[in-house]
Amino acid sequence: MKKTKFYFSKKLFFTCLFIFSLISINAQTNELNKEDAIVIKEIYDESLTSRDTYKLLDHLCNNIGHRLSGSAGASKAVEWTEMIMNSYGFDKTYKQDLFVPNWKRGDKEEARIIGQNDELRVLALGMSVSTPKKGISAKVIEVKGVEDLEILGKEKIKGKIVFFNRPTDQRLISTGSAYGGAVDQRTAGPAEAAKYGAVAVVIRSIGTAFDDVPHTGVTRYVEGIKKIPAAALGVISADLLTQALKNNPNVKLFIKMNCETLQDAPSHNVVGELIGNEFPNEIITIGGHLDSWDVGQGAHDDGAGCMQSIQVLRLFQKLGIKPKRTIRAVMFMNEENGTRGGLKYAELAKKNNENHLIALESDAGAFTPRGFGVTAEASTIKKFRTWLPYFDRNTISYFKKGGGGVDINPLNRLLGTPTIGFIPDSQRMFDIHHSDNDSFDSVHPRELELGTASIASLIYLIDKYGL
Numbered sequence: 269m270k271k272t273k274f275y276f277s278k279k280l281f282f283t284c285l286f287i288f289s290l291i292s293i294n295a296q297t298n299e300l301n302k303e304d305a306i307v308i309k310e311i312y313d314e315s316l317t318s319r320d321t322y323k324l325l326d327h328l329c330n331n332i333g334h335r336l337s338g339s340a341g342a343s344k345a346v347e348w349t350e351m352i353m354n355s356y357g358f359d360k361t362y363k364q365d366l367f368v369p370n371w372k373r374g375d376k377e378e379a380r381i382i383g384q385n386d387e388l389r390v391l392a393l394g395m396s397v398s399t400p401k402k403g404i405s406a407k408v409i410e411v412k413g414v415e416d417l418e419i420l421g422k423e424k425i426k427g428k429i430v431f432f433n434r435p436t437d438q439r440l441i442s443t444g445s446a447y448g449g450a451v452d453q454r455t456a457g458p459a460e461a462a463k464y465g466a467v468a469v470v471i472r473s474i475g476t477a478f479d480d481v482p483h484t485g486v487t488r489y490v491e492g493i494k495k496i497p498a499a500a501l502g503v504i505s506a507d508l509l510t511q512a513l514k515n516n517p518n519v520k521l522f523i524k525m526n527c528e529t530l531q532d533a534p535s536h537n538v539v540g541e542l543i544g545n546e547f548p549n550e551i552i553t554i555g556g557h558l559d560s561w562d563v564g565q566g567a568h569d570d571g572a573g574c575m576q577s578i579q580v581l582r583l584f585q586k587l588g589i590k591p592k593r594t595i596r597a598v599m600f601m602n603e604e605n606g607t608r609g610g611l612k613y614a615e616l617a618k619k620n621n622e623n624h625l626i627a628l629e630s631d632a633g634a635f636t637p638r639g640f641g642v643t644a645e646a647s648t649i650k651k652f653r654t655w656l657p658y659f660d661r662n663t664i665s666y667f668k669k670g671g672g673g674v675d676i677n678p679l680n681r682l683l684g685t686p687t688i689g690f691i692p693d694s695q696r697m698f699d700i701h702h703s704d705n706d707s708f709d710s711v712h713p714r715e716l717e718l719g720t721a722s723i724a725s726l727i728y729l730i731d732k733y734g735l
């Protein structure tokens with residue numbers, strides 16, 4: 269009896285404690301809501317109703333098109349984004365000069381299995397050298413990864429085309445991780461195969477769709493190792509080749525491409541600024557990369573991130589939000605095949621002794637927002653998490669540890685600037701990434717705008733409360 273009584277009082281104590289903590293959490297949330305919930309609602313409302321990000325992206329994709337570094341498209345995009353930010357009347361709009369690699373794809377590539385009529389769907393990998401004018405015809409050796417090359421050795425590889433055919437792992441929920449687990453075949457495969465005397469490399473496209481649209485992307489040659497031509501096959505074409513090899517291991521592949529790398533070309537990062545009215549020397553960077561591959565329209569990768577960055581500043585302006593700190597929208601040049609823009613931005617920041625509070629990059633597609641990845645002190649991440657109640661959980665539901673972007677990571681390395689990566693839903697990104705299918709019609713206006721609004725809301729809170 270006595271024991272039960274004690275049990276009840278203990279239970280009562282914990283119940284009271286629980287209710288008390290709920291009240292205090294609620295009070296805290298309400299207090300935050302009072303200050304900012306209205307502004308954040310306005311940010312989402314304006315983005316979703318104006319669809320300004322979508323309108324800009326429409327122009328970038330349909331009037332300018334793809335924008336490989338050194339191309340006419342890239343130059344047009346530089347001029348146009350500068351003009352747009354000027355027309356909005358941002359406090360400052362300017363360019364940063366740099367030089368970029370200047371690779372040209374040349375004529376449409378050709379590939380076929382000798383003795384079969386079907387043309388295989390093929391795209392040269394970015395930065396690949398050309399085949400001889402008449403093409404290359406050689407036997408094919410199929411591997412699942414670079415580690416197979418050592419096992420096979422020179423005598424089995426020399427004079428052949430190495431075919432990297434390890435698919436992306438469809439079991440992974442994060443398609444970014446699936447991509448990351450397969451992409452070494454593209455980035456390192458050609459240089460590795462060359463060490464064993466391969467004459468060319470073809471890879472199974474690194475993507476998640478089961479179609480025949482090949483995906484390009486950069487390959488990295490190694491100084492001192494022969495540069496051999498390298499191309500990606502559509503997934504269905506890769507399956508045709510693997511079946512042909514099963515039927516006849518001596519089957520030959522013909523491949524022809526005439527890409528070339530010209531002298532580095534002058535280009536620019538484009539920057540727009542709203543100057544802070546309390547701490548103008550504290551800079552918050554929001555960016556995407558303006559260059560894209562030379563197929564499709566670079567809509568998700570990364571026209572979307574650039575247009576979102578401009579629109580974050582535009583939303584502040586339209587809604588009369590006067591930032592305390594300086595907020596910069598940066599269109600980085602050359603993420604895809606050199607990162608020269610990201611490096612230049614960090615280099616100039618260091619040289620000019622700039623004080624960068626934090627940098628955010630949107631380069632994962634224009635899909636429904638899910639969360640943010642943050643590389644910062646644990647206390648900053650903890651603080652960001654207290655802001656989750658401001659976001660509809662169907663858009664932003666987490667802040668995870670670790671995140672950034674290819675263009676802002678140099679800022680972190682050089683100045684120790686904390687970084688944030690915007691994370692949208694990843695299920696469709698690698699169906700279209702670096703391919704003809706990365707086009708404006710694959711972008712949903714509401715998803716794109718929710719991204720803009722989510723980034724703008726986070727930047728609003730960071731600007732107001734710091735890290």
Ligand SMILES: [Zn+2]
Binds near residue numbers: 557569570603631
């Ligand atoms: Zn990108």
